[in-house]
Amino acid sequence: xxxxxxxxxxxxxxxxxxxxxxxxxxxxxxxxxxxxxxxxxxxxxxxxxxxxxxxxxxxxxxxxxxxxxxxxxxxxxxxxxxxxxxxxxxxxxxxxxxxxxxxxxxxxxxxxxxxxxxxxxxxxxxxxxxxxxxxxxxxxxxxxxxxxxxxxxxxxxxxxxxxxxxxxxxxxxxxxxxxxxxxxxxxxxxxxxxxxxxxxxxxxxxxxxxxxxxxxxxxxxxxxxxxxxxxxxxxxxxxxxxxxxxxxxxxxxxxxxxxxxxxxxxxxxxxxxxxxxxxxxx
Amino acid sequence: xxxxxxxxxxxxxxxxxxxxxxxxxxxxxxxxxxxxxxxxxxxxxxxxxxxxxxxxxxxxxxxxxxxxxxxxxxxxxxxxxxxxxxxxxxxxxxxxxxxxxxxxxxxxxxxxxxxxxxxxxxxxxxxxxxxxxxxxxxxxxxxxxxxxxxxxxxxxxxxxxxxxxxxxxxxxxxxxxxxxxxxxxxxxxxxxxxxxxxxxxxxxxxxxxxxxxxxxxxxxxxxxxxxxxxxxxxxxxxxxxxxxxxxxxxxxxxxxxxxxxxxxxxxxxxxxxxxxxxxxxxxxxxxxxxxxxxxxxxxxxxxxxxxxxxxxxxxxxxxxxxxxxxxxxxxxxxxxxxxxxxxxxxxxxxxxxxxxxxxxxxxxxxxxxxxxxxxxxxxxxxxxxxxxxxxxxxxxxxxxxxxxxxxxxxxxxxxxxxxxxxxxxxxxxxxxxxxxxxxxxxxxxxxxxxxxxxxxxxxxxxxxxxxxxxxxxxxxxxxxxxxxxxxxxx
Ligand SMILES: Cc1cc2nc3c(=O)[nH]c(=O)nc-3n(C[C@H](O)[C@H](O)[C@H](O)COP(=O)(O)OP(=O)(O)OC[C@H]3O[C@@H](n4cnc5c(N)ncnc54)[C@H](O)[C@@H]3O)c2cc1C
Ligand SMILES: Cc1cc2nc3c(=O)[nH]c(=O)nc-3n(C[C@H](O)[C@H](O)[C@H](O)COP(=O)(O)OP(=O)(O)OC[C@H]3O[C@@H](n4cnc5c(N)ncnc54)[C@H](O)[C@@H]3O)c2cc1C
Ligand code: SF4
Ligand code: SF4
Ligand code: FES
Numbered sequence: 001x002x003x004x005x006x007x008x009x010x011x012x013x014x015x016x017x018x019x020x021x022x023x024x025x026x027x028x029x030x031x032x033x034x035x036x037x038x039x040x041x042x043x044x045x046x047x048x049x050x051x052x053x054x055x056x057x058x059x060x061x062x063x064x065x066x067x068x069x070x071x072x073x074x075x076x077x078x079x080x081x082x083x084x085x086x087x088x089x090x091x092x093x094x095x096x097x098x099x100x101x102x103x104x105x106x107x108x109x110x111x112x113x114x115x116x117x118x119x120x121x122x123x124x125x126x127x128x129x130x131x132x133x134x135x136x137x138x139x140x141x142x143x144x145x146x147x148x149x150x151x152x153x154x155x156x157x158x159x160x161x162x163x164x165x166x167x168x169x170x171x172x173x174x175x176x177x178x179x180x181x182x183x184x185x186x187x188x189x190x191x192x193x194x195x196x197x198x199x200x201x202x203x204x205x206x207x208x209x210x211x212x213x214x215x216x217x218x219x220x221x222x223x224x225x226x227x228x229x230x231x232x233x234x235x236x237x238x239x240x241x242x243x244x245x246x247x248x249x250x251x252x253x254x255x256x257x258x259x260x261x262x263x264x265x266x267x268x269x270x271x272x273x274x275x276x277x278x279x280x281x282x
Numbered sequence: 283x284x285x286x287x288x289x290x291x292x293x294x295x296x297x298x299x300x301x302x303x304x305x306x307x308x309x310x311x312x313x314x315x316x317x318x319x320x321x322x323x324x325x326x327x328x329x330x331x332x333x334x335x336x337x338x339x340x341x342x343x344x345x346x347x348x349x350x351x352x353x354x355x356x357x358x359x360x361x362x363x364x365x366x367x368x369x370x371x372x373x374x375x376x377x378x379x380x381x382x383x384x385x386x387x388x389x390x391x392x393x394x395x396x397x398x399x400x401x402x403x404x405x406x407x408x409x410x411x412x413x414x415x416x417x418x419x420x421x422x423x424x425x426x427x428x429x430x431x432x433x434x435x436x437x438x439x440x441x442x443x444x445x446x447x448x449x450x451x452x453x454x455x456x457x458x459x460x461x462x463x464x465x466x467x468x469x470x471x472x473x474x475x476x477x478x479x480x481x482x483x484x485x486x487x488x489x490x491x492x493x494x495x496x497x498x499x500x501x502x503x504x505x506x507x508x509x510x511x512x513x514x515x516x517x518x519x520x521x522x523x524x525x526x527x528x529x530x531x532x533x534x535x536x537x538x539x540x541x542x543x544x545x546x547x548x549x550x551x552x553x554x555x556x557x558x559x560x561x562x563x564x565x566x567x568x569x570x571x572x573x574x575x576x577x578x579x580x581x582x583x584x585x586x587x588x589x590x591x592x593x594x595x596x597x598x599x600x601x602x603x604x605x606x607x608x609x610x611x612x613x614x615x616x617x618x619x620x621x622x623x624x625x626x627x628x629x630x631x632x633x634x635x636x637x638x639x640x641x642x643x644x645x646x647x648x649x650x651x652x653x654x655x656x657x658x659x660x661x662x663x664x665x666x667x668x669x670x671x672x673x674x675x676x677x678x679x680x681x682x683x684x685x686x687x688x689x690x691x692x693x694x695x696x697x698x699x700x701x702x703x704x705x706x707x708x709x710x711x712x713x714x715x716x717x718x719x720x721x722x723x724x725x726x727x728x729x730x731x732x733x734x735x736x737x738x739x740x741x742x743x744x745x746x747x748x749x750x751x752x753x754x755x756x757x758x759x760x761x762x763x764x765x766x767x768x769x770x771x772x
Binding site (some may be wrong): 023024027037041042043044045069070084085086087088089090216217218219220221222223224226227228233238249251252254255256258259260 | 479480481489517518519520523524525546547548550556557558559560562563565566569570574575578581582583584585658659660706707708711
C-alpha cells in the first residue's frame with residue numbers, strides 16, 4: 001500500500017515523490033493535504049500538501065523539503081518502498097472561482113502546493129500572474145510547470161543568482177500598483193506569507209494564505225494546529241488550511257511553530273548521526 | 283492486608299463453601315496491589331497490579347449473592363454479577379469469563395476504567411451494610427482479574443461467525459462503541475469494514491487513556507480479536523474526507539453504517555491567551571504521549587513537552603490523566619485547577635486518590651481569567667479568580683460563581699485544558715442531512731439508535747456526549763442488534 005512509484009531530487013533539500021494512493025487521488029482537490037506517518041510506534045505524523053495527482057494511475061505527488069527527522073527519513077525512501085500510513089485528503093479545498101485577476105506567490109517549497117491552485121485558478125477562467133521566489137538558484141522549483149500557466153512568470157532570488165534579486169514582496173507590490181489583482185494567493189514560509197499579507201493590505205487585495213502549523217491527527221481532535229484568525233481560534237486541519245492573510249495573528253502563529261524548536265534541533269542532530277549524514281547536509 | 287498463608291487458609295475454607303453470610307461480611311476487603319507512588323511516577327507501567335488468584339477468590343467470597351442483586355441494575359450492560367462472582371469464588375475463572383462475555387465484550391478494559399463507585403458497586407448490599415461504598419464487593423477488580431487470568435493462560439474466545447449473509451456493513455471509528463458494534467455485526471455473518479482515521483485502532487483507549495491505567499497491549503488484543511473474526515480494519519480512513527458517508531452507501535454498496543466517531547473536539551479555555559505557546563488541549567498532550575510515545579524520547583520522533591510547573595484545568599478523568607502524565611514526563615510541580623469543590627470532582631475516586639498519592643496538587647474553586655505570556659509568546663502563568671458554589675445547575679451539581687476582584691496571578695510554564703470534549707464535527711460537516719442537537723451530538727431513535735438517515739446508526743460519545751467506555755460499548759451492542767434486524771428485513 002502507498003508504494004512510491006517515482007522519486008526525484010530537485011535540489012539538495014527538495015524531493016518529489018509519486019505515491020500510489022488511489023483513494024486520496026480520487027478525492028483530492030487543490031489546496032488539500034495529507035498526513036503521513038512512516039509506521040511503527042515511534043514515528044511522527046507530518047502534514048504535506050498534495051502537489052499533483054493522476055487519478056488514472058491512482059497516484060499523488062508530494063514535494064517536500066528536508067527540515068527535520070521525518071522529512072529526512074522520508075527522503076531516504078526509494079521507488080518500490082511503501083509508506084505505511086497516509087491519511088487524506090484533509091482540509092478544505094481552495095475556493096476556486098472566477099475572480100478576474102489573480103496573483104499567485106510561491107516561496108521556496110511553497111511553490112509545490114501553489115501549483116495545483118494556480119492551475120485551477122487558470123482553469124476557472126482567471127487571468128493568472130505567478131511570482132516564485134527562492135533563496136538561491138538551485139532552490140527554484142517547478143519553473144516549467146508554472147511557466148505553462150503564466151508565460152510571463154516572475155522569478156526572484158534572495159542572492160540574485162537567478163531572476164531578479166529581490167524578495168517576492170517587491171514584484172507583488174508592483175502588481176498591486178500596476179495590475180490591480182482581484183485576489184492574491186501566497187504560499188511559502190510563514191514569514192513570507194506574513195509580509196505578502198502586509199504588502200497587499202493597503203491595496204485591499206484579498207490574500208489567501210495556506211498555514212503550515214504543527215499537526216498531529218489532522219482530524220480536529222487535538223487542537224495543536226490552532227491559530228487565531230480575526231480574534232477567533234480556528235483549527236488549521238479542519239477549518240483551513242487556507243485563511244484570509246489579513247486576519248491571521250502572525251506573531252502567535254510564528255511562535256507556536258517554534259514550540260518544539262529546542263527539542264527538534266536535538267532530534268535533527270541525532271537523526272543526522274543515526275543516518276550518518278554530515279552536519280549541514282540534507 | 284493478610285499474609286499469603288492466611289489468605290490460603292481463608293481461600294481453602296471458602297472453596298469448601300463453609301461460610302455463613304455473617305462470616306462473609308467479616309471477610310476483609312482485598313486491597314489492590316499497586317506500584318509505590320515514588321516508583322511509579324518515573325515509569326509508564328500500569329499502576330494497579332491486579333489481584334493474585336487467592337485475593338480474587340477471597341474478594342469474590344465477600345459477595346452475598348443477593349437474590350435481588352441491586353448491583354446488576356447499576357451496570358449499564360447488566361452483567362450477571364453474582365453469577366460470575368460465584369464462579370470466581372469457586373476458582374472457576376473460565377466459567378466466570380463466559381458469564382461476563384454474555385454481556386460485556388471488553389472486561390479487561392471495563393474492569394480497569396469503569397467508574398464502578400457510580401455504577402455496579404454503588405448499589406452493592408455489602409457496601410450498604412458497611413455504610414461505606416468503598417467496602418462494596420470489588421466487582422470491577424474481579425472482572426479485570428478474570429479477563430487477565432484468561433489471557434495469561436492464552437485462553438481466548440473468538441466468537442463464532444454465522445454463515446455469510448451477503449450484507450456489507452461499515453463501522454466508522456474504532457473506539458469501544460465501534461469495537462462492540464463490529465463484533466456483534468460480524469457474529470451475525472455480515473461482512474464488516476471498520477474505518478478509523480488514525481493509524482492505530484482503539485479510539486480514546488489508545489490515544490487518550492494512558493498506558494499506566496490501561497496497557498495498550500490489551501486494546502491491541504481486542505482489535506486483534508476483531509481481525510481474527512474476519513472484520514476488515516482500514517486505518518487512515520477519514521469518513522467525510524477520504525470518502526463521504528453518502529459515497530459509502532451509494533457508491534460502495536454498504537447496506538448499513540454504524541457511526542462511533544466519538545467526542546474528539548477539545549474544548550479550549552475560552553480566555554485571552556488560550557493559544558500561547560505552552561497551552562495544550564488534554565487531547566494533544568495525551569495523544570503525544572500515548573499514541574505517539576513521546577514519553578520514550580530515545581525512540582519517539584514526536585517531541586515530548588518539557589515542563590516545570592504545570593496547571594491542568596478540569597476535574598474529570600481526563601484532567602487526572604493529563605496531570606499524572608505530566609508528572610511522568612518530568613514536571614516538577616503539577617496542579618489541578620477546578621472551578622468547583624472536591625465533592626463535585628467528576629473523576630473516578632480511585633484516580634483522584636492515585637493522583638494525590640503521586641503528589642498532584644489540587645486548587646479547588648478557582649477558574650482561569652487569562653493566560654499570560656512573555657514577549658516570545660510563551661506561557662508565563664495564569665490569572666485565576668476564586669469561585670463560590672451557587673445553586674445546582676441542570677446537571678444537579680452546584681455551579682461555580684466567580685468572585686469579582688479576587689483575581690491573582692499564578693506562575694506556570696505549561697497549561698493543559700481538560701475541560702471536556704465536544705463532538706467531532708467532520709461527519710456532520712460533510713453529511714449535512716444528518717440531524718444533530720445544538721451540541722453537535724447525533725439525534726437517534728432511542729430504541730434502535732438509528733439516525734435521521736435510514737440505515738445509518740450511531741452510538742457512543744457521538745450520541746451521548748463525552749460519556750464512558752461501558753456506555754459506549756453498550757450502545758454499540760444495542761445498535762448492532764437493531765442493525766441486524768434492519769438488515770435481515772432488507
Ligand atoms: C497543511 C500543511 C501542508 C504542508 N505542506 C508541505 C509540503 O508540501 N512540503 C513540505 O516540505 N512541507 C510542508 N509542510 C510542512 C511540513 O509538515 C513540515 O516541514 C514537517 O512537519 C517537518 O517535519 P520533520 O519531522 O521533518 O521536522 P521537525 O523536526 O518536526 O521540524 C523541523 C523544523 O521545522 C519546523 N516545523 C515543524 N513543523 C512544521 C510545519 N508543519 N510547517 C513548517 N515548519 C514546521 C519546526 O519549527 C522545526 O524547527 C506542510 C505543513 C502543513 C501544516
Ligand atoms: C483521557 C480520557 C480518559 C478517560 N477515562 C475514562 C475512564 O476512566 N472510564 C471511562 O469509562 N471512560 C473514560 N473516558 C471516556 C471514554 O474513553 C469514552 O467515553 C469512550 O472512549 C467513547 O467511545 P466511542 O467509541 O464513542 O469513541 P472514541 O473512543 O472517541 O473513538 C472514536 C474513534 O473514531 C475515530 N473517528 C472519528 N471521526 C472519524 C471519521 N470521520 N472517520 C473515521 N474515524 C473517525 C476517532 O479517531 C476515534 O478513534 C476517558 C476519556 C478520555 C479522553
Ligand atoms: S462493566 Fe463496569 S459497571 Fe458493569 S459490572 Fe463491570 S465494572 Fe461494573
Ligand atoms: S449487590 Fe453486592 S453482595 Fe449483592 S450480589 Fe451484587 S455484588 Fe454481590
Ligand atoms: S492537527 Fe489535531 S486538531 Fe488539527
